[in-house]
Amino acid sequence: MFAQVIKAYNEAIFDTDRERALKVIHDAVNKGVSPEAIVFKVVIPAIELMIKSISESFDASLAQHFLTSQVAADVVEEMIPQFKKSPEVVGRVVIGTSQGDFHGLGKRIVIGCLNALMINVTDLGLNVPPERFVDEAVAHDAQVIGISSMMVHTARGENGCLKVRRILKERGLEGKIKIIVGGAPYRYDGNLYRIVQADSWAEDGITAGKVIAGLIKEARK
Amino acid sequence: MITGMQRLAAAASGKASDRIPVFCNLIDQGAKELGMTLREYYSNGENVAEGQLRMREKYGYDNLWSLFYVGKEAELLGCRKIVFAENGPPNVGEMVIRNYEDIVGLQVPDDIAAHPAFQEPLRCLRILRSEAGGKFPICAYVTASMTLPAILMGMEKWLELLLTGPADVRDILLAKCSDFFRKEITAYRNAGADIFVYSNPFGSTDFLPTKLFAELSLPWMERDLNPVGTQGVVYYCGGARLNPVIDRVLNRLEISAYYLSPMDDISQGKKIIAGRALCAGVINDIPLIDWSRDEIRREVRRMMDDGMPGGKFIFGTLVMPYGIPEKNIRAMLEAAYEFGSYENWA
Numbered sequence: 001m002f003a004q005v006i007k008a009y010n011e012a013i014f015d016t017d018r019e020r021a022l023k024v025i026h027d028a029v030n031k032g033v034s035p036e037a038i039v040f041k042v043v044i045p046a047i048e049l050m051i052k053s054i055s056e057s058f059d060a061s062l063a064q065h066f067l068t069s070q071v072a073a074d075v076v077e078e079m080i081p082q083f084k085k086s087p088e089v090v091g092r093v094v095i096g097t098s099q100g101d102f103h104g105l106g107k108r109i110v111i112g113c114l115n116a117l118m119i120n121v122t123d124l125g126l127n128v129p130p131e132r133f134v135d136e137a138v139a140h141d142a143q144v145i146g147i148s149s150m151m152v153h154t155a156r157g158e159n160g161c162l163k164v165r166r167i168l169k170e171r172g173l174e175g176k177i178k179i180i181v182g183g184a185p186y187r188y189d190g191n192l193y194r195i196v197q198a199d200s201w202a203e204d205g206i207t208a209g210k211v212i213a214g215l216i217k218e219a220r221k
Numbered sequence: 222m223i224t225g226m227q228r229l230a231a232a233a234s235g236k237a238s239d240r241i242p243v244f245c246n247l248i249d250q251g252a253k254e255l256g257m258t259l260r261e262y263y264s265n266g267e268n269v270a271e272g273q274l275r276m277r278e279k280y281g282y283d284n285l286w287s288l289f290y291v292g293k294e295a296e297l298l299g300c301r302k303i304v305f306a307e308n309g310p311p312n313v314g315e316m317v318i319r320n321y322e323d324i325v326g327l328q329v330p331d332d333i334a335a336h337p338a339f340q341e342p343l344r345c346l347r348i349l350r351s352e353a354g355g356k357f358p359i360c361a362y363v364t365a366s367m368t369l370p371a372i373l374m375g376m377e378k379w380l381e382l383l384l385t386g387p388a389d390v391r392d393i394l395l396a397k398c399s400d401f402f403r404k405e406i407t408a409y410r411n412a413g414a415d416i417f418v419y420s421n422p423f424g425s426t427d428f429l430p431t432k433l434f435a436e437l438s439l440p441w442m443e444r445d446l447n448p449v450g451t452q453g454v455v456y457y458c459g460g461a462r463l464n465p466v467i468d469r470v471l472n473r474l475e476i477s478a479y480y481l482s483p484m485d486d487i488s489q490g491k492k493i494i495a496g497r498a499l500c501a502g503v504i505n506d507i508p509l510i511d512w513s514r515d516e517i518r519r520e521v522r523r524m525m526d527d528g529m530p531g532g533k534f535i536f537g538t539l540v541m542p543y544g545i546p547e548k549n550i551r552a553m554l555e556a557a558y559e560f561g562s563y564e565n566w567a
Contacts, residue, residue, distance in 0.1 A: 153309030188507035
């Protein structure tokens with residue numbers, strides 16, 4: 001029965017059918033599948049399956065990424081209050097788009113995945129000044145700052161990642177807080193994250209969750 | 222001396238001229254050329270025409286653009302706020318559609334040519350037409366109905382509506398965007414544009430699953446294009462890959478030119494098109510800011526090796542970021558002229 005739940009959920013997600021995916025989950029809960037199993041054995045593996053399909057150039061579109069993350073976040077939000085024991089927070093992240101950038105889709109996909117992966121995330125919104133990224137990271141005790149940019153000039157500009165790095169350096173926070181960047185310009189130039197002095201980058205919002213989980217571990221070492 | 226228009230006509234019919242056509246999308250750089258801020262530059266169609274003509278003359282490529290910025294289409298549909306940057310393209314600063322009621326209330330202008338926001342592009346087109354008409358193809362940028370909502374309501378809201386919203390509301394919006402598209406392409410045609418870059422990232426399987434592409438993208442593309450015809454239309458999906466959809470688009474619509482993504486394999490694209498249409502190989506111009514002259518030449522050479530066999534090939538650029546140094550623009554174009562020469566190729 002459990003294998004059928006996983007299969008049906010994955011098929012609904014790949015078909016971008018939100019209602020069907022939620023019905024699969026609710027039917028499973030009604031039949032006695034635990035909320036913990038729903039999250040850790042259905043929803044999170046579905047994200048991992050999407051990552052696998054991306055890396056294998058399978059048919060995984062932006063719409064599928066979007067739906068995977070949004071449904072995952074919704075299901076996890078619904079299931080966590082029903083857990084027998086509160087799950088441990090894996091880490092904390094602040095995320096926003098770089099100054100001058102008003103494109104929020106990638107950020108939203110990342111946030112959905114982070115929520116599903118039990119990573120506490122603070123959304124700083126669009127057009128975020130570099131100082132605010134650092135101030136909020138400190139205020140929220142975050143291990144990672146996520147900076148999303150859709151345009152080349154907002155990715156490379158003086159008020160983007162480069163300045164966040166400078167401020168971290170000036171305040172002696174580089175060991176404690178890592179920077180991840182993402183967005184279209186980074187997909188077209190795999191070396192760009194180094195140029196803007198980020199610690200890492202992710203090709204898409206879904207993969208970002210996994211990369212951020214790795215950075216959290218690194219920051220905590 | 223051979224003109225860009227002659228090169229394009231030769232390539233489209235599978236004949237050789239001196240070299241393949243080279244399309245270079247220098248847009249915001251016109252402001253730099255005229256020593257203006259981007260806000261000042263885009264305030265007047267004469268500036269944009271002057272910028273375009275000067276850059277084409279300076280670098281020698283084959284096309285001219287009537288495009289100001291993509292948000293111009295949002296302005297034609299009611300957007301009143303464009304955010305200008307110092308060193309990059311202007312952005313829509315206010316969403317035209319904030320809720321479903323706004324979709325019902327969205328007004329498509331009866332006559333786009335008479336719209337105040339179209340007057341400066343019209344002025345630009347008139348100058349381009351009088352200075353270079355018939356010699357260098359004048360390009361216009363027109364967004365497909367499936368993609369225009371992303372500019373009007375943002376990508377997130379559009380994806381939400383598309384995937385999980387009410388189908389009747391989605392279709393009202395798409396019908397209005399399609400009506401707008403038809404009027405816009407007609408206005409550009411009447412004003413003298415030659416090439417219509419039909420921009421449709423949501424007409425790619427990088428954006429939508431194959432099933433939705435077939436059920437939504439293709440029928441809406443037919444609704445956009447069937448009444449106005451595909452003369453001069455170039456299929457373009459932004460940076461999204463075209464190869465997986467080219468064959469289906471070719472079979473359903475008579476679009477005669479395909480502007481690949483830098484992520485597409487050019488040889489594969491040519492193979493899929495199989496001489497049925499013109500193919501543009503597009504350089505990944507994002508790393509062009511940092512590449513050395515040798516790296517640029519290697520990449521252009523590679524593209525030509527992939528694209529030139531069999532003809533019907535042009536060289537193109539993607540977004541040409543504002544920060545690309547002039548020497549790198551020159552290095553790319555010189556390599557394109559050299560390796561794209563039919564004589565050298567032969």
